[in-house]
Amino acid sequence: MQPSNAIPAPSKPSHTCPVWLGHLLASPLRRLFENPANLILPLFEPGAQVLELGPALGFFTLPVAQALGRDGRLVCVDVQDGMLRRLRRRLEKRGLAARTELRQCTQDDLGLADLEGRCDLVLALHVVHETAAPAETIRALARCLKAGGRLLLIEPPGHCSPEVFQSEVDAALAAGLQRKPHPRAEGRKNLVLWTKPV
Ligand SMILES: C[S@@+](CC[C@H](N)C(=O)[O-])C[C@H]1O[C@@H](n2cnc3c(N)ncnc32)[C@H](O)[C@@H]1O
Secondary structure, eight states, X not given: OOOTTOOOOXXXXXXXXXXXXXXXXXXXXXXXXXXXXXXXXXXOOTTOEEEXXXXXXXXXXXXXXXXXXXXXXXXXEESOHHHHHHHHHHHHHXXXXXXXXXXXXXXXOOOOGGGTTOEEEEEEESOGGGSSOHHHHHHHHHHTEEEEEEEEEEOOTTXXXXXXXXXXXXXXXXXXXXXXXXXXXXXXXXXXXXXXXX
């Protein structure tokens, strides 16, 4: 029995994207203004090792897994089991589960230690501002890059304040990453493509 003054821990922080919204984010209509074919697919070759933080139901995950081919590997890390269970079903339905690994993390520990220095591409799309410590998240993602690897950071201007976005940019610079023009989306607000120098 809990002591009478105990405050029950919330099942998830209130700023985490709910699963119902994950369904909306996975709508194919979203391609009209945010197309993975332009934003993500030009950034890697088949056979690459990719990490995606916060995939939700896989609006970006599915086309990335498809384009990676049989030799590619995609690790998806999300804090919500409900997102990962639905994403797994969607990957299985398309025959893409064998090339993907889904991991549940916690707000305190992204569990990325084994990926350090191993990724060709890290995707942080509309997620870092939801994490408990955005600057620390950027540092953890930067550590996962190989030399020459790239990190794509996109934040939604309506949900991520300019101050938080700036703290993420500052953390990437402090981690030694360099800005690189995005081949198809340079100039888009709150989008930065980073590279780890060779
Ligand atoms: C707004 S949704 C974006 C989903 C997807 N990237 C997209 O653009 O469609 C944010 C996702 O990040 C996940 N998330 C929130 N905090 C996280 C954390 N600390 N670590 C990993 N994933 C997290 C949420 O569960 C949700 O799936």
